Amino acid sequence: MELEELKLLQQRVTSLRAEGKYKETIETSQELLKLGLECNDYKSVLIAHLNKAASFYCIGDMEEAFQSIDSYSEVCLQYGDDVDWLSFYNVRFLLYEFQKDYTKAKETLYRTIDIGKKIHKYNIVSNGYSNLSHLFLVEENFEQALEMANLGLEMAKLHKPKSEILETRVKLNMAKSYIGLQKFVESKRIMDEITRSNILDSFIREKSQYYDLLGMWHAKLELYQEAFDAYTNSKQLVESYNDLYLLKTIQEERIKLCDLMNDIEKGYIVQKEYIKLLEDINDRELALTALKLEVKHSIRSFEKKANTDFLTGVFNRNYLESKVSELLNQASDKQENIVCIIIDIDDFKLFNDEYGHLFGDEVIKQVCKACEDILQKDEIIGRFGGDEFVIITNGQSLEEGKNKAMQIDEAIRNIKINNGGESFSITVSMGVADNQKGKITSFQELFHLADIALYEAKNRGKNQIYV
Structure with a gap:
């Protein structure tokens, strides 16, 4: 097709x-x-x-x-x-x-x-x-x-x-x-x-x-x-x-x-x-x-749609991969630090299976909003796929990245989602990694390290941050 x-x-x-x-x-x-x-x-x-x-x-x-x-x-x-x-x-x-x-x-x-x-x-x-x-x-x-x-x-x-x-x-x-x-x-x-x-x-x-x-x-x-x-x-x-x-x-x-x-x-x-x-x-x-002027406006609208996740309004995977690789190359030249935080919603499949996909969509949107409320203007958030989000901070140390992850974790714990008279809390697992003082120059490499950390957080029982 x-x-x-x-x-x-x-x-x-x-x-x-x-x-x-x-x-x-x-x-x-x-x-x-x-x-x-x-x-x-x-x-x-x-x-x-x-x-x-x-x-x-x-x-x-x-x-x-x-x-x-x-x-x-x-x-x-x-x-x-x-x-x-x-x-x-x-x-x-x-x-x-x-x-x-x-x-x-x-x-x-x-x-x-x-x-x-x-x-x-x-x-x-x-x-x-x-x-x-x-x-x-x-x-x-x-x-x-x-x-x-x-x-x-x-x-x-x-x-x-x-x-x-x-x-x-x-x-x-x-x-x-x-x-x-x-x-x-x-x-x-x-x-x-x-x-x-x-x-x-x-x-x-x-x-x-x-x-x-x-x-x-x-x-x-x-x-x-x-x-x-x-x-x-x-x-x-x-x-x-x-x-x-x-x-x-x-x-x-x-x-x-x-x-x-x-x-x-x-x-x-x-x-x-x-x-x-x-x-x-x-x-x-x-x-x-x-x-x-009309054409430029139209192109900007099209590019925004092409780079944006339809459900949450944050950046999508394609944009994340290209933009973060660009930032990593710049950081390597300037010897700046970049931190990647991967967020994965714990037991998300259960929300979808028991309460339907519309409820699952609402969970994703609420988690995304909680993250956005914590982030600064120069920090990037994107939906990598499904219930997984990526946050990129520029110019921060690994320790500062961990602190940012803790702030996000607290904000997500405060989310209460109501469905049919029931109130639900959400927990997430997070993996945190940095670009190792400019050695890492591609999104795939940085994501891989953070993904290993996320796997360890899941393996240790979920609902936690692993650096």
């Missing part, structure tokens, strides 16, 4: 992201991550981290996007294959490009190209070179941009089956490079090649890029009306898929052209459109900010 659930969640995560439902993608990825870790299904873990990273990128939360892709790479180092690494570099490139860290973005693309060649994925290699060409265009290094575009075209032609749009995407960069190099005849030749194929009729984004490029070409030749008309065509296409930031760039070019043509009336209309666009961008950014 768990494997079926994993496959369904994998499909749902991918579908939600494709539909642009980024909040739902992140929430579902959290579920997939939890289940993947529980089942040791690392493909599920990778899919969860990757889709979280891409979704955080899409809503503009770069910090969370980098954290998710870093988590992805840690898992990928142990369990990933070449395809997994390609996915990693694709997202990493987007993040670096967004930050305008073009040096790291290029490094990422070269790694993508190397893996793509290794596994003969020439479409990926072509896209890698095309993206490199784009980065060099941004830097106005037109010679290098043209070189990368030519390499991209070579790789696109190696891809089977033939993909005309793959070649067209590279050609758009080639044409732009030629414009930057003031080679207008060569640039127009490539643009004419693109239009003769009719391929753009099926790809609206690339068609809008073509008209944007055509507008640039005309503007460089001081054919301002033709440039304005080309940018207008590009604007109408971009409006259909609502890329506000690309629209902003196009409108800025149209405003410049109105000034160059000294067309005040047209300029006034475009300026009004531009102001409205800026308002739309502001509204979108406010909405994205609100969405980021």
Whole structure:
């Protein structure tokens, strides 16, 4: 059942992201991550981290996007294959490009190209070179941009089956490079090649890029009306898929052209459109900010549920194991003492067998509350399972840990639970151990020592503390 659930969640995560439902993608990825870790299904873990990273990128939360892709790479180092690494570099490139860290973005693309060649994925290699060409265009290094575009075209032609749009995407960069190099005849030749194929009729984004490029070409030749008309065509296409930031760039070019043509009336209309666009961008950014806050709240709620025992509200076993191991490593570096107290309710099975599980649940909750009332803010309590609790104190000696156990024992002895007119007292057995001045660095080791002490307390007749 768990494997079926994993496959369904994998499909749902991918579908939600494709539909642009980024909040739902992140929430579902959290579920997939939890289940993947529980089942040791690392493909599920990778899919969860990757889709979280891409979704955080899409809503503009770069910090969370980098954290998710870093988590992805840690898992990928142990369990990933070449395809997994390609996915990693694709997202990493987007993040670096967004930050305008073009040096790291290029490094990422070269790694993508190397893996793509290794596994003969020439479409990926072509896209890698095309993206490199784009980065060099941004830097106005037109010679290098043209070189990368030519390499991209070579790789696109190696891809089977033939993909005309793959070649067209590279050609758009080639044409732009030629414009930057003031080679207008060569640039127009490539643009004419693109239009003769009719391929753009099926790809609206690339068609809008073509008209944007055509507008640039005309503007460089001081054919301002033709440039304005080309940018207008590009604007109408971009409006259909609502890329506000690309629209902003196009409108800025149209405003410049109105000034160059000294067309005040047209300029006034475009300026009004531009102001409205800026308002739309502001509204979108406010909405994205609100969405980021909502997503973070949702994740915190999910993590709290994932780390919390449903019955008592204290930490669960999974959280205890990871958090305490982290504390033990820190304590080892600083030579600090950590004490572990294991609490086991005496004869708990009898409560369940004679008075039912609801009564047993009430016993567990009352014991947990008594413990919490004694503990300080920096002390940790978790339910390890069944009627067993673990308490962790940081910076206390073994003797101080024993005193804490005695305080807890007294609080539990004072519990009175009523059931059907009867009043019941509770006793517990406790095992206490410490990290032996930093020698112990994992929860499992520390728990094992405390568990040995607990066994001795039980063996000696229960209702006592053994250190």
